[in-house]
Amino acid sequence: MKILFVDSCMKEGEDSRTRMLCRVFLEKTLAAHPDYQVETIVLKDMDLKPYRQEDAQARAELIEKGKLDHPMLALAGQFAGADRILIGAPFWDLCFPSLLKIYIEHIFATGVTFRYDGPRAVGMCRAEKLMYIQSAGGFTGENDPGTVYMKAICEMLGIPKFERICAEGIDIQEIPTQPQIQKALDEIERLAPLW
Numbered sequence: 116m117k118i119l120f121v122d123s124c125m126k127e128g129e130d131s132r133t134r135m136l137c138r139v140f141l142e143k144t145l146a147a148h149p150d151y152q153v154e155t156i157v158l159k160d161m162d163l164k165p166y167r168q169e170d171a172q173a174r175a176e177l178i179e180k181g182k183l184d185h186p187m188l189a190l191a192g193q194f195a196g197a198d199r200i201l202i203g204a205p206f207w208d209l210c211f212p213s214l215l216k217i218y219i220e221h222i223f224a225t226g227v228t229f230r231y232d233g234p235r236a237v238g239m240c241r242a243e244k245l246m247y248i249q250s251a252g253g254f255t256g257e258n259d260p261g262t263v264y265m266k267a268i269c270e271m272l273g274i275p276k277f278e279r280i281c282a283e284g285i286d287i288q289e290i291p292t293q294p295q296i297q298k299a300l301d302e303i304e305r306l307a308p309l310w
């Protein structure tokens with residue numbers, strides 16, 4: 116079992132509360148499933164560029180020629196081949212940092228992560244589960260735009276189970292931070308062994 120951890124946190128190390136939650140989640144998952152292997156990519160340390168029309172065209176040509184091992188398709192291939200996917204991202208501007216959106220542009224490759232059956236998109240990803248871990252300064256509710264978008268991505272790419280854990284309200288002065296983080300840690304304790 117290969118876990119792909121898409122680290123979309125923007126702070127260094129565990130200054131990022133989101134990354135801390137992801138680390139605990141992975142530790143608890145691995146304690147229950149010592150055979151799982153984790154592959155991590157840290158988006159802020161990669162030189163990801165937003166897609167432009169010419170990139171989309173170059174990618175379409177590569178796929179048409181069957182050159183699926185081209186570096187341009189490496190992230191899509193990695194995403195498609197993972198058994199479990201963990202995405203960790205802080206709640207930024209009601210959503211998530213833009214580097215995560217750019218990453219998604221890189222993995223949405225027809226013929227790698229999804230294909231068309233007539234007009235219908237059919238997911239080609241191997242993962243059974245995607246876990247989305249967030250932390251938020253305020254309260255997001257369950258239908259924040261990032262969560263809704265991640266759910267839609269799972270549906271389109273053929274990942275049957277979407278789960279989410281969010282430490283909410285952790286920057287509100289009137290609310291003590293630690294109990295808010297603890298709620299997310301309790302969720303992690305419950306869900307990680309089942310993952």
Ligand SMILES: Cc1cc2nc3c(=O)[nH]c(=O)nc-3n(C[C@H](O)[C@H](O)[C@H](O)COP(=O)(O)O)c2cc1C
Binds near residue numbers: 250
């Ligand atoms: C650029 C930026 C945008 C943010 N936007 C929001 C927001 O829209 N809503 C909110 O509740 N918190 C917002 N926050 C606060 C973060 O969600 C919160 O501090 C989070 O815990 C950061 O996670 P981290 O410690 O992993 O970086 C924002 C923080 C930053 C730096």
